[in-house]
Amino acid sequence: MKKISIDPVTRLEGHGRIEIFLDDEGEVANAYFIVPELRGFEQFCIGRAAEDMPNITNRICGICPEAHHIASTKALDALYRVEPPPAARKIRELLYSAFFVADHTTHFYALGGPDLIVGPDAPPAERNLLGVLRKIGSEKGKEVIECRRRNHHVIQTIGGRAIHPCSGLPGGWSKPVTEEERREIETAAERNVAFALYSLDLFSRILQGDTAFRESVFSDTYLHRTYYMGTVDDEDRVNFYDGMLRIVDPDGREFARFHPRDYRQHIAEHVESWTYLKFPYLKKVGWKGFADGSESGVYCATPLSRLNAAEGMATPYAQEAFEYFFETFGSRKVDGRYRPVHNRLATHWARLIELLYAAERMLELSRDPEITDPHIRTIPREKPSEGVGSVEAPRGTLLHHYRTDERGVLTRVNLIVGTTHNHAPIALSIKKAAQTLIRKKSIIEEGLLNRIEMAFRLYDPCFACATHSLPGTMPLSVIIRDAQGTVLREMAQYLR
């Protein structure tokens, strides 16, 4: 049997590996995606003081520390059964909205977007942020950099630090927002809304102007019919900071709606001995292997999933963009809501609709008179025992679950992060790309890399988060071996 390894062990540090096995006919027998490391926050957080967790778990990831910081802070609210004052809650969501704008901007312009903006057939040396800047012009390019800068500045203003913010406490936030800061944040939010509208317009122009890309978006190559999960508010609209978790089936019917603290009734994790990363699945459907469809417990938690699981967006421009999105895919309304879009490349588009929502939400909060209220702490009085906190991270639902003794010393920590929810779907996408591109021993080498890369990137995977260990970059190389394991050819590419 011939084996193709997409194997970084021969280059770099071995932070991700794909092994593709061919059968005697030269067809793909199976494809395995292997995550080779574990840093183990769930173990070394045991024995720590619960209130330290927001500032320990933000070190899981330097790309999205804000998501861990806020999920952890909310888990502490639950642990100490304390409700933060309205201003504290709003300040947290304000920081979180600025973070979403910065993170989704980074993905679209620097990570996933180059494939779309510069084009998948452009030389790899062009498919990066610099290539994007050349394509969209230096003026717009400066805006991309400026967008990241101003939102990181807002994060530092509200959270104390630009990377690894430090202000979360059970029952509140350590630092109020002054009127001067509020005005500055409002200006930043106004610019964010304009920038998000420009980004959506740019995407529309690419979709209309680039036939090859349009065909990929609507084709079957990147299509998987799975369950979808996302957080919704009390009107079933997308929310990043708080709400109920809603799961819809592949036909768009509500399958479950639950409080995050009840996650274990709905979600379980499958373990394979050949990878350190686990595979979450829907408990009530069961783990049926790497398969899509309503019989398989595989579900997805991405920007596309959040749109699929919701009735709409809570801000006006984003709602318009939401409707236009589903109508473009010909999605019919059933019981007043759109049927899911299964085309995985549409995740890029969904991400931009979320970018717009985050910008609009940030603007609303920056204009909320309560945001400068100095009353931002409720002192916990209850004895702690157990708490779950959850937010929607840019890459999917993030759950922090803590148990403590009565002094608030951790005895159990369980973390399920965005990329982990999407682990099985990512494996499905890799296998499908491999099957499409490898037929009867004929291997389209460049295409294989590109397709797998694009299949990955649409999920915006963060393996620093997923293994609570890895950096955000996924360096991969393709090594083609014959049956004796001799290396025939080698190709290399980074994935983000």
Place this chain on the structure above:
Amino acid sequence: MADKPKFAMYWAAACGGCDIALLGINEKILDFAEAFEPVFWPCVMDGKKSDIEGLADGALALTFFNGAIRTEEDEAMARLLRKKSAVFVAFGSCAVEGCMPGLSNLSSADDHLITVYLDNPSTTVTDPAVVPRLSTRVAEGELRLPGLYDTVRSVRQTVDIDYMIPGCPPEAHQLEAVMELFMGTSGLPEKGAVLGAGTRALCEECPRIRSWTGREQRRLRFRRLYEIIPDSTRCLIDQGIVCMGPATRGGCTALCPGANMPCIGCYGAPAGVADQGAAMLSALASITDAGSAGQPEEAMQREVEAAFEPIVDPVGTFYKFSLAHALLNRARPASPVTDEAADRKGKGRA
């Protein structure tokens, strides 16, 4: 292009925050890219390990290495890059002193596997055979995983380093100064120097008003962080909050105290201090009144215990960033539960 000095930045067991911090110097990074040729930087560009292997020893003018040493591969990359670099810098808390991953040294690699896969609220498995292992036979062939080390070490404990830049992550304004130093012509500091930080304790740059001097002892009751709303102008230790400022190197401009939160020690110990946690304990002990002369020993003991009782996790409080470098730096690893684990341990042991 070819004449420019070559630059590399690499991450081992890291969170990515150090790379983001370096990009956070904004347009200064462009000046840096003018002065140096980045040849290997996984966060932002492609590059192969074989390219590095093909270089002459010392051919890399400057390497920033971030992340802790968790696996054999981490260690191999540290050794390779050290050999190929004229100047090799431990960049960020993980590289300098182990950072949060160092807290792993309170347990063994096996403890991690049990917690994550077997004794876990959302996994339903009870069979140790499904726990990730070095080799798995699947229908189509064999799949392999690298083993984890039992002990996490810093880069500084693994290879010879020229300089270190502390911080989790290092702050942008400090990095700008460091980059100017490397781009400049005024010569480099002595080997082993700490760059991008001060020498004295963080308290020296903290604007909060301190009333304790260390000479006068008084009755101090420590508080949990969530129990009080501290005054934003007075020293946090004065108010009973354990702030790591006295045992932490300055340089960040006291950002966390500025947000009304205590310093948690991410810049490591100040110059001349070997063990950050011991230094902090000693600072707190020096200001805690244990009673007065003539009082019974037991009463004094009770007094001290009551004062320190709210510090429920001394290791995590005093050594959050520096456990790998502490004088007592790890718990005894448990004995392996399976042959497979024993194999992994044997391979992984440092």
